[in-house]
Amino acid sequence: MTKNKLVLYNSIKKKKEVFEPLNPPFVGLYVCGPTVYGDPHLGHVRPAITYDVLFRYLKYLNYRVRYVRNITDVGHLERDSDDGEDKILKKAIIEQLEPMEVAQYYTNSYKYQISKFNVLPPSIEPQASGHIIEQQQMIGQILKNGYAYLKNGSVYFDVEEYNKKYNYGKLSGRKIDELLSNTRELEGQDEKKNSFDFALWKRAEDKHIMRWPSEWGDGFPGWHLECSTMSTKYLGEVFDIHGGGMDLLFPHHECEIAQSTAANGKESVKYWMHNNMITIEGQKMGKSLGNFILLEEMFSGKHEKLEKAYSPMTIRFFMLQAHYRSTLDFSNEALQASEKGLERLLNAFQLLDNLPVSEKSSYDIETLKQRAFNALNDDLNTPVMLSHLFDAAKYINSVKAGTESINSSDLASLKEIFNDLLFDIGGLLPDKESSSTDSKLGEVMDILLNLRIAAKANKDFATADKIRDQLQAAGFIIKDKKDGFEWELKN
């Protein structure tokens, strides 16, 4: 176990703080999940992996964690002021499907693709559409407390009134008068007292299919409400950690704070965490910019920006090689560097099973372990943690080569360190992925490459080279191993 305490950067305090749960050993963790109106892309993976590592590490530290990650399947208005058209509904009209069918399809897609990254499923994965009643109750409470007003069947949050007692903008650092002068004028905003007021409940027009009855008339909940409602329901009025992407900091998280505080009278979140963005050519990868790469494209390599296919573990490792609060720039070069780096670590790990044991160790394993955990404790500094594992890999290789030595207890300790850090906490998988999901192709490759081995054994190098050259020409990469072969498909 580690000697130092876990320190996390708290966005609302703008500094690192020692993590102390409200009710140890229990920890409540809420993370904003996806809006299910499109196939998951590379950007979705960053928070999934970031908070997966946090979830895993907290559990490793023997906390009992309830991890809630929502599925937004209703209510995200395209614009605050449009005619009640939301993203899921819009997609439904385009595709001529029932809105819930669309939401279900992309929910399944998200869960399936994310699971490939060895991301642990959250404890609870609530859907906004399943919590309409709770959302209405929260609106009722906010109205009762005087921080919302009803207008034409819609309910809006009264930011100005709220700001008299509380502080709207405490997370994002925005000032209410700055917002006033900087908010763009949108059509139909005359319903609201102020442009920065936001919808809690939105009246549904006749043509709007996604609708629920309420005491204010048929409508649907506003876009920030579900997180306040569901975090309160499953984690309580005050809970430990709220995570999400930096792009959600304003207005989404600011509004969440306002809603929860307005309803319950107290600050709901102790630690706010925000992961940074994946960039591509220096720009944020996102749906709206249209520069995203779908996960299935990453896995297949079928995208104009991709030189080859990348496995989920390569991508996971790539993300762990940057700190979660830094932007991470996508490039083929960087991905391929991660691919090789991961392989180096896995090779070293495999060597641990048959390493010559000596009386003494020529390396201080305990210090290595402490440094690696110190890195994790320092706001989940996974890149530094990994750099220590690379040091260990170099040492393992040297023991193998006979230039360094290790004793049996250190060897056991080193195995444990790799298991804990790389697999248990880092969430990587120890097995190298099979080169192809097509097992028939695998069988054929086995036949060909075994023929080649036989030819080599007979010193028939002409045949051996012919097999290799022709396979390479057909787009395969062939690697000879001490006791066999390895191959992969070049994209």
Place this chain on the structure above:
RNA sequence: GGUCACGUGGCCGAGUGGUUAGGCUCUGGUCUGCAAAACCAGCUACAGCGGUUCGAAUCCGCUCGUGACCUCCA
């Protein structure tokens, strides 16, 4: 325009006052029939200018550049 970040060697990316980050590439070597792979070794950077300091990539100021948010977004 407002608010806030960031600028590190060929690429990615840690580090925030004095110590080799690390990975990949590249170069050289070892090994193997050859090649690839693997392994070993080498390659010492911090946007610019000024300031603080015994000492700054690290603190302060200015300049330049990039990005995020301000509208849905992970």
